[in-house]
Amino acid sequence: MARRAAPEVNAGSMADIAFLLLIFFLVTTTIETDSGISRKLPPPQEDNVEPPVLKQKNIFVVELNKNNDLLVEEVPMELKDLREAAIKFLDNGGGRGEDACKYCQGAKDPSSSDNPTKAVISLRNNRETNYATYIAVQNELVAAYTTLRDRESNKLFGKSFTQMEKELKDVNYSGSKDKLKEDIKKIQLLFPEKLSEAEPKK
Amino acid sequence: MSKFKKNKSNELPAISTASLPDIVFMLLFFFMVATVMRQNTLMIENKLPVADQIEKLDKKDLVMYIYAGKPSARYSASAGNQPRIQLNDKFANVSDIKPFILAERASKREELVPFLTTALKVDGQTNMGLVGDIKKELREVQALKINYTTRTGDATDNLKQ
Numbered sequence: 014m015a016r017r018a019a020p021e022v023n024a025g026s027m028a029d030i031a032f033l034l035l036i037f038f039l040v041t042t043t044i045e046t047d048s049g050i051s052r053k054l055p056p057p058q059e060d061n062v063e064p065p066v067l068k069q070k071n072i073f074v075v076e077l078n079k080n081n082d083l084l085v086e087e088v089p090m091e092l093k094d095l096r097e098a099a100i101k102f103l104d105n106g107g108g109r110g111e112d113a114c115k116y117c118q119g120a121k122d123p124s125s126s127d128n129p130t131k132a133v134i135s136l137r138n139n140r141e142t143n144y145a146t147y148i149a150v151q152n153e154l155v156a157a158y159t160t161l162r163d164r165e166s167n168k169l170f171g172k173s174f175t176q177m178e179k180e181l182k183d184v185n186y187s188g189s190k191d192k193l194k195e196d197i198k199k200i201q202l203l204f205p206e207k208l209s210e211a212e213p214k215k
Numbered sequence: 216m217s218k219f220k221k222n223k224s225n226e227l228p229a230i231s232t233a234s235l236p237d238i239v240f241m242l243l244f245f246f247m248v249a250t251v252m253r254q255n256t257l258m259i260e261n262k263l264p265v266a267d268q269i270e271k272l273d274k275k276d277l278v279m280y281i282y283a284g285k286p287s288a289r290y291s292a293s294a295g296n297q298p299r300i301q302l303n304d305k306f307a308n309v310s311d312i313k314p315f316i317l318a319e320r321a322s323k324r325e326e327l328v329p330f331l332t333t334a335l336k337v338d339g340q341t342n343m344g345l346v347g348d349i350k351k352e353l354r355e356v357q358a359l360k361i362n363y364t365t366r367t368g369d370a371t372d373n374l375k376q
Binding site for chain 1: 232235236239240242243246247249250251264265266267268269270271272273275278332334335337338339340341342343344346347350353354355357358359360361362363364365367370371373374
């Protein structure tokens with residue numbers, strides 16, 4: 014029997030088909046943004062619980078009014094100065110005796126916070142405040158904590174706090190993760206994130 | 216004249232397009248792998264604010280999404296122009312958040328429930344009253360881990376609008 018050569022399949026239109034699919038996926042692709050500021054809400058409270066007594070000097074009041082103006086300790090402030098002011102307040106370390114703070118590098122002003130573990134930032138906003146402004150303020154306050162934690166962590170462990178957190182998430186990290194967790198806890202205890210949010214007025 | 220005269224013509228040879236499908240397929244596979252199909256059709260405007268102190272949410276299946284913002288132009292006739300909440304594919308009221316969270320919890324395996332995070336995708340022009348109401352509902356239903364989803368950028372850009 015005579016053998017016939019199999020006719021070659023024309024592949025010229027393959028590119029067209031591939032282009033068609035490519036364009037479909039190009040159009041349907043949405044790069045989702047799934048990153049943001051992580052926060053933890055306080056658990057619900059019973060109505061008859063007495064709020065803990067705090068010294069006035071240990072509270073740093075940040076207020077946002079309905080015109081999106083920023084008031085820090087009842088004085089108007091620009092957003093770009095907020096980070097600096099928050100760091101100054103947290104790092105003050107004006108306490109004496111058992112409230113003394115050994116690692117603070119602040120001004121030790123007796124009229125400002127005693128110790129970072131005592132200092133509370135209180136954020137109040139109005140119902141009319143813009144969400145974008147609120148996020149900007151949150152961002153600056155978180156940045157203040159991160160700056161201080163980075164500084165302390167660099168001093169104690171020779172690497173920044175953000176670096177340690179990144180390593181904790183990294184699957185290829187070679188060192189001991191338990192030790193890393195402990196180190197992170199230590200830093201978090203030095204500068205605990207005490208950010209209280211009051212219910213918006215009106 | 217000579218024996219070695221080239222008898223090739225001076226025309227340029229055609230560029231071979233044989234590898235074109237390969238290149239296109241490469242691109243195609245990239246997009247097929249990188250594509251995440253949108254879970255929800257947005258019915259609201261959702262221009263997220265920017266921030267730089269951000270963390271990434273890695274486990275996509277452990278995230279519950281709550282959207283809020285002004286209804287987009289298509290829906291403004293039926294839904295008004297005040298900021299609204301969107302859960303799954305429909306507009307919702309503040310009181311719908313609790314059942315939504317409980318339903319999401321029930322659909323996950325029990326050991327994964329403590330790791331559930333709520334991502335708030337809220338439009339920058341929303342007022343805080345609505346966000347406060349959402350947070351109050353979340354607190355009451357013990358969904359305390361939240362994430363304010365933002366874009367990456369300088370936080371001061373939020374004020375220029």
